[in-house]
Amino acid sequence: xxxxxxxxxxxxxxxxxxxxxxxxxxxxxxxxxxxxxxxxxxxxxxxxxxxxxxxxxxxxxxxxxxxxxxxxxxxxxxxxxxxxxxxxxxxxxxxxxxxxxxxxxxxxxxxxxxxxxxxxxxxxxxxxxxxxxxxxxxxxxxxxxxxxxxxxxxxxxxxxxxxxxxxxxxxxxxxxxxxxxxxxxxxxxxxxxxxxxxxxxxxxxxxxxxxxxxxxxxxxxxxxxxxxxxxxxxxxxxxxxxxxxxxxxxxxxxxxxxxxxxxxxxxxxxxxxxxxxxxxxxxxxxxxxxxxxxxxxxxxxxxxxxxxxxxxxxxxxxxxxxxxxxxxxxxxxxxxxxxxxxxxxxxxxx
Amino acid sequence: xxxxxxxxxxxxxxxxxxxxxxxxxxxxxxxxxxxxxxxxxxxxxxxxxxxxxxxxxxxxxxxxxxxxxxxxxxxxxxxxxxxxxxxxxxxxxxxxxxxxxxxxxxxxxxxxxxxxxxxxxxxxxxxxxxxxxxxxxxxxxxxxxxxxxxxxxxxxxxxxxxxxxxxxxxxxxxxxxxxxxxxxxxxxxxxxxxxxxxxxxxxxxxxxxxxxxxxxxxxxxxxxxxxxxxxxxxxxxxxxxxxxxxxxxxxxxxxxxxxxxxxxxxxxxxxxxxxxxxxxxxxxxxxxxxxxxxxxxxxxxxxxxxxxxxxxxxxxxxxxxxxxxxxxxxxx
Numbered sequence: 001x002x003x004x005x006x007x008x009x010x011x012x013x014x015x016x017x018x019x020x021x022x023x024x025x026x027x028x029x030x031x032x033x034x035x036x037x038x039x040x041x042x043x044x045x046x047x048x049x050x051x052x053x054x055x056x057x058x059x060x061x062x063x064x065x066x067x068x069x070x071x072x073x074x075x076x077x078x079x080x081x082x083x084x085x086x087x088x089x090x091x092x093x094x095x096x097x098x099x100x101x102x103x104x105x106x107x108x109x110x111x112x113x114x115x116x117x118x119x120x121x122x123x124x125x126x127x128x129x130x131x132x133x134x135x136x137x138x139x140x141x142x143x144x145x146x147x148x149x150x151x152x153x154x155x156x157x158x159x160x161x162x163x164x165x166x167x168x169x170x171x172x173x174x175x176x177x178x179x180x181x182x183x184x185x186x187x188x189x190x191x192x193x194x195x196x197x198x199x200x201x202x203x204x205x206x207x208x209x210x211x212x213x214x215x216x217x218x219x220x221x222x223x224x225x226x227x228x229x230x231x232x233x234x235x236x237x238x239x240x241x242x243x244x245x246x247x248x249x250x251x252x253x254x255x256x257x258x259x260x261x262x263x264x265x266x267x268x269x270x271x272x273x274x275x276x277x278x279x280x281x282x283x284x285x286x287x288x289x290x291x292x293x294x295x296x297x298x299x300x301x302x303x304x305x306x307x308x309x310x311x312x313x314x315x316x317x318x319x320x321x322x323x324x325x326x327x328x329x330x331x332x333x334x335x336x337x338x339x340x341x342x343x344x345x346x347x348x349x350x
Numbered sequence: 351x352x353x354x355x356x357x358x359x360x361x362x363x364x365x366x367x368x369x370x371x372x373x374x375x376x377x378x379x380x381x382x383x384x385x386x387x388x389x390x391x392x393x394x395x396x397x398x399x400x401x402x403x404x405x406x407x408x409x410x411x412x413x414x415x416x417x418x419x420x421x422x423x424x425x426x427x428x429x430x431x432x433x434x435x436x437x438x439x440x441x442x443x444x445x446x447x448x449x450x451x452x453x454x455x456x457x458x459x460x461x462x463x464x465x466x467x468x469x470x471x472x473x474x475x476x477x478x479x480x481x482x483x484x485x486x487x488x489x490x491x492x493x494x495x496x497x498x499x500x501x502x503x504x505x506x507x508x509x510x511x512x513x514x515x516x517x518x519x520x521x522x523x524x525x526x527x528x529x530x531x532x533x534x535x536x537x538x539x540x541x542x543x544x545x546x547x548x549x550x551x552x553x554x555x556x557x558x559x560x561x562x563x564x565x566x567x568x569x570x571x572x573x574x575x576x577x578x579x580x581x582x583x584x585x586x587x588x589x590x591x592x593x594x595x596x597x598x599x600x601x602x603x604x605x606x607x608x609x610x611x612x613x614x615x616x617x618x619x620x621x622x623x624x625x626x627x628x629x630x631x632x633x634x635x636x637x638x639x640x641x642x643x644x645x646x647x648x649x650x651x652x653x654x655x656x657x658x659x660x661x662x663x664x665x666x667x668x669x670x671x672x673x674x675x676x677x678x679x680x681x682x
Contacts, residue, residue: 059574092579099575104571106572107572107590118585122581
């Protein structure tokens with residue numbers, strides 16, 4: 001296999017907080033992104049998805065955070081130990097990011113065109129007129145009608161979908177190698193979502209960029225991603241190709257996530273939630289972080305005592321891993337049909 | 351005393367997603383679309399921003415503020431045109447009409463003083479000095495306060511602590527005493543000197559306001575987005591954060607003008623302000639107070655001007671505040 005574009009190893013990020021002491025928001029996170037690949041980063045709120053990305057971009061120290069350990073190799077350089085000016089040169093250049101909420105991620109007092117042109121001028125040594133021309137071209141590429149005229153519009157004069165298009169244009173402005181999309185469609189309505197997704201895919205293909213798609217929408221992952229990284233409690237709990245993850249999840253949390261999706265078969269009126277609450281990062285349970293909510297544990301002590309490693313699962317085609325002591329059992333269950341549809345209740349014993 | 355970190359959540363992840371409740375100039379929850387579109391406008395550079403246009407409309411509808419603005423403008427313009435408007439120069443002596451009460455005769459609208467100098471002209475020139483000083487003070491203190499506040503709120507930590515303790519220091523030190531000492535050491539006299547002295551002590555409020563705004567705006571998504579697209583600290587501070595605090599900055603600058611007029615009058619009254627013979631409003635009152643009982647106009651006329659100026663400016667400030675911050679007023 002070719003060398004990965006981005007290779008994150010054992011990333012640990014902590015936040016200092018008054019009262020709670022040090023909170024470890026990201027713990028021992030490792031994953032690779034291959035050139036041209038789309039990786040879905042899945043998990044519920046507070047699972048450490050965004051903090052992982054912020055760490056890679058060198059932005060956690062803006063907010064009481066600190067990368068304590070780990071590596072993030074990007075084209076032979078460790079992003080985590082780059083000096084400020086070098087990482088800044090990469091941000092918005094080779095590393096671009098699209099934010100969740102297009103309503104708030106454009107500065108309300110600058111015109112949309114200016115903001116995009118500014119992103120271009122930061123990284124390319126061209127004249128203002130050229131930057132303007134390039135911006136207009138980008139705007140038209142992302143499907144903004146009358147880009148010449150819209151250049152001088154303020155963000156509030158754009159609709160939500162248009163703003164997200166503008167954000168995509170801004171992200172693609174410097175032909176990034178890696179595009180990080182943080183829930184790019186969550187704030188949009190469904191019809192616009194589809195358009196934006198198509199656009200995102202198109203943009204990524206044109207630039208041949210790798211993409212990290214942060215989301216909690218599994219449908220989106222199934223649609224867009226090649227590989228999936230599932231995070232829970234600041235850890236990677238399962239990692240694998242999108243087919244493997246969806247057809248044979250090997251971590252009980254992934255099983256729970258999939259079971260909680262609305263389905264056509266069975267009882268469509270009732271969703272299967274994962275019992276319990278996501279843990280507070282300041283008070284993570286000992287042992288396996290998922291054990292209090294786990295249906296697979298069935299009272300076994302080892303789950304409470306020992307934190308499982310990210311076991312690699314034998315598979316010649318797609319390397320995958322699961323952070324569960326008993327992932328083997330899921331393999332057997334999966335062969336017996338839809339796993340764990342009814343197993344949810346048992347998790348309450350802790 | 352102030353450690354703001356306690357109020358901040360430990361895990362910043364959720365924050366980036368939280369809707370920023372303080373997009374200062376947006377219309378309302380729905381972010382109303384403006385009625386006019388500037389879509390077709392040809393000029394490449396900033397057309398009048400719709401938000402500002404909306405604020406302007408709200409301001410124009412604010413009756414007290416508009417009336418105040420008119421009165422202030424008339425007084426200010428008249429004072430700046432004093433050289434042409436005033437019937438006399440401020441030193442000219444009309445021996446025929448000494449200690450004359452206000453009268454239309456010989457154009458002594460505000461009367462004359464003991465030596466027969468036309469008081470209307472003196473007040474007009476005095477107003478000119480006072481307004482000049484006040485505007486300069488507002489400019490100076492706003493620039494200082496904005497820069498220090500933005501830096502403080504953006505970098506937080508030690509920088510913030512140091513700067514805010516400096517603010518505390520400037521606020522706690524007895525204001526008038528410091529200004530008097532400074533004025534007497536630097537030598538009173540020129541309006542510019544007085545303006546600099548006042549400006550150096552009046553930036554604290556604006557610094558605190560901008561710091562507060564900057565503390566919260568640095569977490570705004572568009573600031574994150576700018577950071578992610580490679581913008582440096584200076585660009586983020588002065589292109590993304592400061593422009594978004596323009597509303598409060600403008601309101602405060604207006605109020606500083608009013609304060610500065612009062613302070614400059616106080617200084618001049620105490621004899622540490624503008625050097626005679628240049629007239630200043632406070633100085634006129636100081637000179638007139640001895641004969642206040644039989645020549646009331648010597649105190650009342652400049653006093654009235656001071657009161658009018660500071661009142662109208664305060665009303666203008668109120669109007670601006672309402673216009674720029676839609677949440678405090680009804681829909682414009």
